[in-house]
Amino acid sequence: MTVNSPPNATRTYRPVMSPTWWWLRHPAWVQFMLRELSSVFIAAFLALYLARLGAFASGPAAYAAFQAWHRTPLSIALHVLILAFALLHSTTWFLLTPKIARVHVAGRSMSEKAVAGGALTAWAIVSALVAWWLLG
């Protein structure tokens, strides 16, 4: 081992990449990390939903205060950010669906494009149904 080492070679291992920031060095890794981090923003929305149910349980005054906070620019900006990450999760999830699930219709395997297109269409329909339910 020491035969080929230069005279002053140190034997200390030095990682080439930071164990925390390695993903900043390639656009594909940044994309991967943003997709993984989308789950944090989705969890933040679910935590806010739990807080909403908690405020509702505390009565009309507490719920009104909770709604008043939702009308602040900070809350609107936070929800726009959450929406962006939620959309990133949905699109990446549905575009990856054909890679993990083979879909057969009438004995024939559907193309990846058809499966992803079907998933995205189903997403649009479900979103419209939820909107109709909530706003109707």
Place this chain on the structure above:
Amino acid sequence: MAHASRSEPFWWSLFAAGGVVAAFLVPIHVLLEGIVGPLGGPTPAADYDRMHAWLASPFTRVYLFVLISLPLFHWAHRFRFTLADLGLSRFGAWLAVLCYGAAIVGTALAAWLLITAP
């Protein structure tokens, strides 16, 4: 230390189910209840009385339980491995306990709030 264990398929199926629920339902809820509602839109969450009427249906309560619980397990599974990827892999077992534990606590809280909601 984030090694595969016998419970891995169980957590992975919760991750996948939560990923599907989040992909289909979360964006429209964020848009309507977090942005459109507070800006004046007519959503059930906009005021106490509408929320009360909306939650009167058992369907709404079961729906909200699914909406909150499964994506929490999706987050737990993804975030556990994200933290390991960010240099915390030596705490793998602790990350699993913390993340899945938080999802279990959130699920229990959701069940309790939805069962006892007025």
